[in-house]
Amino acid sequence: MIAISQSGNYFRYLVWVPSEGGPLIIKFGQIKSPADFNFKNGHFTSILEQIINETPETSPRFQLSLDNQNIFISNTNYNSEEFMEWQKNQISDPGFESLYHTFSYPFSNNNMLLNIHLNKELKSHILDSVQDISGELRAINIGIFSAEIGARQWFHANQLESYAVWKMGKNHIDQLLIVKGGEFQSFVTFKRLKNSVKILNNIGSTTITETMIQQIESWVNNDLDEFIHIECVFVYSSEMNAKDLKKLIEAQINNVTLLNLFEVLDISTEEKINPIKGATYAEMGVGFRGIDV
Numbered sequence: 001m002i003a004i005s006q007s008g009n010y011f012r013y014l015v016w017v018p019s020e021g022g023p024l025i026i027k028f029g030q031i032k033s034p035a036d037f038n039f040k041n042g043h044f045t046s047i048l049e050q051i052i053n054e055t056p057e058t059s060p061r062f063q064l065s066l067d068n069q070n071i072f073i074s075n076t077n078y079n080s081e082e083f084m085e086w087q088k089n090q091i092s093d094p095g096f097e098s099l100y101h102t103f104s105y106p107f108s109n110n111n112m113l114l115n116i117h118l119n120k121e122l123k124s125h126i127l128d129s130v131q132d133i134s135g136e137l138r139a140i141n142i143g144i145f146s147a148e149i150g151a152r153q154w155f156h157a158n159q160l161e162s163y164a165v166w167k168m169g170k171n172h173i174d175q176l177l178i179v180k181g182g183e184f185q186s187f188v189t190f191k192r193l194k195n196s197v198k199i200l201n202n203i204g205s206t207t208i209t210e211t212m213i214q215q216i217e218s219w220v221n222n223d224l225d226e227f228i229h230i231e232c233v234f235v236y237s238s239e240m241n242a243k244d245l246k247k248l249i250e251a252q253i254n255n256v257t258l259l260n261l262f263e264v265l266d267i268s269t270e271e272k273i274n275p276i277k278g279a280t281y282a283e284m285g286v287g288f289r290g291i292d293v
Helices: 041-053 082-090 120-132 143-155 206-222 242-251 274-288
Strands: 002-009 010-017 023-033 061-066 073-077 100-107 112-119 136-142 162-167 172-181 184-192 197-204 230-238 256-258
Touching: 002 041, 002 274, 010 041, 010 274, 023 041, 041 120, 061 143, 061 274, 100 120, 100 184, 112 120, 112 197, 120 136, 136 143, 136 274, 143 162, 143 172, 143 230, 143 274, 172 206, 172 274, 184 206, 197 206, 230 274, 242 256, 242 274, 256 274
Parallel strands: 002 061, 061 136, 162 230, 230 256
Antiparallel strands: 002 010, 010 023, 073 112, 100 112, 162 172, 172 184, 184 197
């Protein structure tokens, strides 16, 4: 099984096989994509060829996590199926449904849907590249949502009443996904400033978002010992030089966990993985959906 995550100019991959002790990682690495990378010009086929040349699989099966730049996100307020259908007809471009796949996820107790829109042509190009190397695409997911699967599969976050996944991004622009009672509560994009935090976009509960953002702002000002009203915050970054992530981990906040899959999965080599580097693979979660770890 081969999990792939796209983040910026890099594709990271991880090859694993089942074993008596659970998934066993036999190969992992990253490939830098060309500056003019585009899924429709054959570049992705080349990326896949480089990956399978490093693996023993003859009929490779892939799970792919795409960078957020390849999708767009919206939200829909609703209180009935009839209203949702009416609103969709009001706001949608007539040709929208012919161009995009839309996947909708409910938020708890606030009559709102999170909508992820994936271009159908893009998906077709991805499938073409996978078929070019005689492979099979098992699943497509997106960035932090794939990491949330990882939090459940690797660290058993689903056994918690509440948790959050915090992605620390480039230029201090971060994402936060909050889950309570097994349901999404909010998805927020925010920017960390010198002494404060600015919310750029929020979908879901404003109350829980504001509480979390206030606490992140306290950390920015070096004044946080523990997140309250949330059992655990799983944190990661896809950036190679994640100084802020290192600072957060070194702060030893009581209920912050680095989303480093190498901490919990077995590796077939003796290679030592730097934990911060290990966290750049957090968006591999889609590759372990439904797997007992």
